[in-house]
Amino acid sequence: MAIERTLSIIKPDAVAKNVIGKIYSRFETNGLKIIASKMVWLSAQEAGEFYAVHKERPFYKDLVAFMTSGPVMIQALEGEDAIAKNRDLMGATDPKKAEAGTIRADFATSIDANAVHGSDGPDTAKVEIGFFFPGMNVYSGR
Numbered sequence: 267m268a269i270e271r272t273l274s275i276i277k278p279d280a281v282a283k284n285v286i287g288k289i290y291s292r293f294e295t296n297g298l299k300i301i302a303s304k305m306v307w308l309s310a311q312e313a314g315e316f317y318a319v320h321k322e323r324p325f326y327k328d329l330v331a332f333m334t335s336g337p338v339m340i341q342a343l344e345g346e347d348a349i350a351k352n353r354d355l356m357g358a359t360d361p362k363k364a365e366a367g368t369i370r371a372d373f374a375t376s377i378d379a380n381a382v383h384g385s386d387g388p389d390t391a392k393v394e395i396g397f398f399f400p401g402m403n404v405y406s407g408r
């Protein structure tokens with residue numbers, strides 16, 4: 267295992283439910299350190315660009331509409347095995363299939379309103395962190 271970084275987004279549904287702190291607490295109690303964070307109301311262009319990899323998927327339009335429906339909380343997380351650990355904490359993309367005790371099982375309502383996003387691998391994590399946080403806004407080890 268290695269120290270990794272991953273990008274996490276608390277989506278508009280979870281921000282509206284007022285559970286940012288509860289989700290941050292899960293990161294922190296599981297060894298993930300918040301090394302950058304900001305609240306943003308994404309434009310359609312920003313959300314579309316972030317999710318460009320899904321451009322051809324049938325859910326792309328709804329995904330962009332949902333992600334721009336309210337503010338999101340965006341953070342970079344750092345820790346041992348951070349990418350897989352964050353994905354374990356989130357649970358399956360579809361909250362109906364997410365294991366009990368995961369963020370999506372506890373806070374999400376549908377595959378669209380699924381509370382959180384997390385990078386799915388090291389390459390994606392690097393691109394996604396760079397997309398939202400220029401290097402000087404990441405505070406590793408401080």
Ligand code: CMP
Pocket residue numbers: 320325329359377378379380382383384
């Ligand atoms: P996220 O991890 O943010 O990555 C893409 C998002 O698309 C995903 O979470 C879901 O919220 C949304 N989505 C909607 N339908 C699907 C689907 N059929 N498969 C995967 N993701 C979907």
